[in-house]
Amino acid sequence: MMNYSSGPPDTGTQTTESPAVRAEGLTVVRGPRTVLRGLDFTVPRGQITGLLGPSGCGKSTLMRSIVGTQAKATGTLGVLGRPAGHPTLRTRIGYVTQAPSVYDDLTVRQNLDYFAVILAPGHAAADRRHSDVTRVIEDVDLTSHADALAGNLSGGQRSRVSLGVALLGTPELLVLDEPTVGLDPVLRRDLWNLFHDIATQRGATLLISSHVMDEAERCHRLLLMREGEILADDTPDALRTRTGAETVEAAFLHLVDEAVAAGHKKETTR
Numbered sequence: 001m002m003n004y005s006s007g008p009p010d011t012g013t014q015t016t017e018s019p020a021v022r023a024e025g026l027t028v029v030r031g032p033r034t035v036l037r038g039l040d041f042t043v044p045r046g047q048i049t050g051l052l053g054p055s056g057c058g059k060s061t062l063m064r065s066i067v068g069t070q071a072k073a074t075g076t077l078g079v080l081g082r083p084a085g086h087p088t089l090r091t092r093i094g095y096v097t098q099a100p101s102v103y104d105d106l107t108v109r110q111n112l113d114y115f116a117v118i119l120a121p122g123h124a125a126a127d128r129r130h131s132d133v134t135r136v137i138e139d140v141d142l143t144s145h146a147d148a149l150a151g152n153l154s155g156g157q158r159s160r161v162s163l164g165v166a167l168l169g170t171p172e173l174l175v176l177d178e179p180t181v182g183l184d185p186v187l188r189r190d191l192w193n194l195f196h197d198i199a200t201q202r203g204a205t206l207l208i209s210s211h212v213m214d215e216a217e218r219c220h221r222l223l224l225m226r227e228g229e230i231l232a233d234d235t236p237d238a239l240r241t242r243t244g245a246e247t248v249e250a251a252f253l254h255l256v257d258e259a260v261a262a263g264h265k266k267e268t269t270r
């Protein structure tokens, strides 16, 4: 069960400076394991925050907590000024999981039409739905496949249909779990350009997970994770400067070595 405390009361007068996400002591237990260990962090509004770390470090669990679908999460977790999982957040957050959620027996356009009707039902919204769906198909570069069955698409194309669904409602917060896995370099570049457009032109906040370190360089801020803990919460530049490393990847490895050394030190002084 989700068991977040709500944090400071939501006054409905959040300033643009208040972070999109604020976590204090966020802890998640999955099965016998404590997967997130008392995390404190913020995700600033209108920027791209990258969530990076090795496979199994807890990135998806953290994202599921933010979108309100993670069981056994405790601590304080505020999202867009509400406790995570609050019903009013449903239309304000777009979430794309690693497994594409598309209907194989519908075409790309039919998939998007279906979700567009859920977001904006009624005859009066038909024209808007049509233009939204066409815009999104262009955004995710699937115009030439708009009438192809989703079941006949490649893995990367199916992921882009899922991303399109999340972009339909012009959400304030987009949570994207490894959206570029399996994509070729040109598509990855185009998608990152799209992410930047969404942040700068629409003022949306994006939280994007990846374990590809070169993608870290494209983020405004980074949360670097390891084994359920946050190793660093900073800009790519500040991380490189702080560690004296040339790349974020080298900075991350430096921080891992530091954390391991600190762990050893703690063990030997016990």
Ligand SMILES: Nc1ncnc2c1ncn2[C@@H]1O[C@H](COP(=O)(O)OP(=O)(O)OP(=O)(O)O)[C@@H](O)[C@H]1O
Pocket: 030, 031, 032, 033, 035, 053, 054, 055, 056, 057, 058, 059, 060, 061, 062, 211
């Ligand atoms: N249902 C579950 N029961 C117990 N442990 C789980 C369960 N699901 C995930 N875990 C564990 O939680 C930890 C974090 O998993 P999570 O999926 O959040 O990692 P991740 O960083 O997103 O990994 P990846 O990059 O491979 O997707 C992992 O060690 C995993 O084994």
